[in-house]
Amino acid sequence: MTGTLAAVGAGLAVIGAGIGIGQIGGKAMEAIARQPEAVGDIRTNMLIAAALVEGAALATIVLAFFA
Amino acid sequence: MKGFVRQLLILLLSFASTFVLAQHEDDSSGHDQEPAGHVETTDHQTGEADHGAPHTAEKYNPSPLVMGHIGDAHEFHIWGSISLPLPCITYEEGQGLSFFSSSVFHHGTMASHGYVLDHGVLRKIVDFPTRDAVELEVLHSDDEGHAHYVHTEEVKDQAGKISEHKSISYQGQTYNLEAASKIFSASSWIDFSITKNVFTMFLASILLFIIFFGMKRFYANNEGKAPRGLTNFMEPFFEFMRDEVVKPSIGPKWEKYMGLIMSLFFFILICNLLGLIPFFPGSGNVMGNISVTIVLALITFIVVNFSGNKHYWQHIFWMPNVPVPIKILFIPIELAGLFIKPFTLLIRLFANITAGHTIILSLVSLIFIFGEVGQNVGGASVGAVVAFIFVAFMNLLELLVAVLQAFIFALLSALYIGAAVEEHHHEEAH
Numbered sequence: 497m498t499g500t501l502a503a504v505g506a507g508l509a510v511i512g513a514g515i516g517i518g519q520i521g522g523k524a525m526e527a528i529a530r531q532p533e534a535v536g537d538i539r540t541n542m543l544i545a546a547a548l549v550e551g552a553a554l555a556t557i558v559l560a561f562f563a
Numbered sequence: 564m565k566g567f568v569r570q571l572l573i574l575l576l577s578f579a580s581t582f583v584l585a586q587h588e589d590d591s592s593g594h595d596q597e598p599a600g601h602v603e604t605t606d607h608q609t610g611e612a613d614h615g616a617p618h619t620a621e622k623y624n625p626s627p628l629v630m631g632h633i634g635d636a637h638e639f640h641i642w643g644s645i646s647l648p649l650p651c652i653t654y655e656e657g658q659g660l661s662f663f664s665s666s667v668f669h670h671g672t673m674a675s676h677g678y679v680l681d682h683g684v685l686r687k688i689v690d691f692p693t694r695d696a697v698e699l700e701v702l703h704s705d706d707e708g709h710a711h712y713v714h715t716e717e718v719k720d721q722a723g724k725i726s727e728h729k730s731i732s733y734q735g736q737t738y739n740l741e742a743a744s745k746i747f748s749a750s751s752w753i754d755f756s757i758t759k760n761v762f763t764m765f766l767a768s769i770l771l772f773i774i775f776f777g778m779k780r781f782y783a784n785n786e787g788k789a790p791r792g793l794t795n796f797m798e799p800f801f802e803f804m805r806d807e808v809v810k811p812s813i814g815p816k817w818e819k820y821m822g823l824i825m826s827l828f829f830f831i832l833i834c835n836l837l838g839l840i841p842f843f844p845g846s847g848n849v850m851g852n853i854s855v856t857i858v859l860a861l862i863t864f865i866v867v868n869f870s871g872n873k874h875y876w877q878h879i880f881w882m883p884n885v886p887v888p889i890k891i892l893f894i895p896i897e898l899a900g901l902f903i904k905p906f907t908l909l910i911r912l913f914a915n916i917t918a919g920h921t922i923i924l925s926l927v928s929l930i931f932i933f934g935e936v937g938q939n940v941g942g943a944s945v946g947a948v949v950a951f952i953f954v955a956f957m958n959l960l961e962l963l964v965a966v967l968q969a970f971i972f973a974l975l976s977a978l979y980i981g982a983a984v985e986e987h988h989h990e991e992a993h
Binding site for chain 2: 536540543544547548550551552554555556557
């Protein structure tokens with residue numbers, strides 16, 4: 497990482513991922529509270545969705561590293 | 564009682580991380596007589612101090628320490644000046660393959676076979692006159708009596724990119740050093756060495772063989788009986804992966820891909836766990852090496868695309884049940900998606916593991932930042948206490964991440980394969 501601008505880009509990407517994963521986690525909690533018997537399915541799908549959000553954020557961070 | 568023992572073990576492990584890593588750095592801060600060739604010295608910082616402000620203004624720079632520990636190496640540093648030499652295998656055009664041990668370099672003080680060991684990493688000396696083992700000339704000694712054999716210079720090219728130029732001195736002549744071929748930079752030699760990461764991968768494979776062949780023997784000898792010991796410990800993991808990941812994600816053809824997904828999961832898991840052990844057999848940062856994750860993602864990519872049926876390819880090149888302009892619009896998007904999927908797979912694993920290790924090492928560096936490189940013992944103690952608490956929690960988080968990332972990699976691989984082999988019934992589905 498060379499310039500400060502790349503660091504700013506990486507920081508922005510983290511904000512996006514933070515909001516995204518926070519939403520996923522919160523909604524999963526609500527869903528589990530509503531239907532505790534479906535906890536296994538909800539957890540798996542929560543992880544998949546979180547991984548996809550994280551993937552987008554990490555791609556940005558890598559681009560920030562190379563830029 | 565059992566819970567207490569477990570908590571104690573976790574605390575001990577965290578303490579070991581703080582202490583062992585701090586010990587590594589302590590060696591390089593110059594309290595032993597060993598030449599500095601093999602340890603993570605703070606070259607740049609001392610170099611600046613030479614022609615900059617006097618000694619007292621020296622600032623500790625944790626970056627070389629962190630980079631040295633998350634990187635690969637051609638010798639396995641165990642403790643103090645003890646390290647395990649690893650076999651070096653190099654290929655050069657004209658020379659062919661050469662085999663030698665990294666002990667020929669005597670921790671970087673000697674050149675041999677036309678190569679030199681710089682901070683544990685093998686580099687070729689360009690146009691070196693001899694392939695024999697020769698003593699290198701000491702370029703400069705720093706205030707703490709460390710001898711430096713490799714000169715590092717940061718060069719900015721016209722595009723503003725900073726690259727490192729390394730050189731050594733022998734019989735009054737200066738020779739440039741050349742790193743091995745990497746993904747983005749080809750060079751005149753190829754490195755096939757059994758490095759620290761390769762060693763850790765071999766170790767992980769041997770461990771997996773022992774665990775799973777032991778389980779296999781147990782099941783063969785005790786048919787119909789409840790599992791015991793290690794088999795009992797491993798069975799829930801295996802059954803969870805089979806029933807919750809492989810079967811629902813892949814669908815009716817799951818049995819064919821079971822071996823692949825399980826191998827991916829357990830290999831990544833055991834490499835991650837070995838990477839969390841801060842001392843000798845562990846500490847190799849395997850999944851934090853992008854080449855390893857690239858190969859794993861490439862395996863998934865190949866399996867997905869070779870097992871893709873005609874529905875899978877139809878969805879990429881001619882999406883059914885949408886108007887023709889949209890069909891054309893979808894082709895580049897789907898084609899890009901083909902490569903983005905394995906790309907995010909490899910980046911996710913690499914970035915998560917690297918980030919975790921970097922955080923732990925940065926926290927350990929707090930000791931030296933607060934301690935002002937051994938000048939302030941009180942500060943160092945405060946740093947040690949703070950680092951210990953934070954490293955303890957980071958290690959717990961890392962334990963979670965180690966399992967989670969192995970699980971996510973296996974799960975997403977299974978989902979991608981499932982999407983490729985799925986039998987569609989368009990009339991009903993859309």
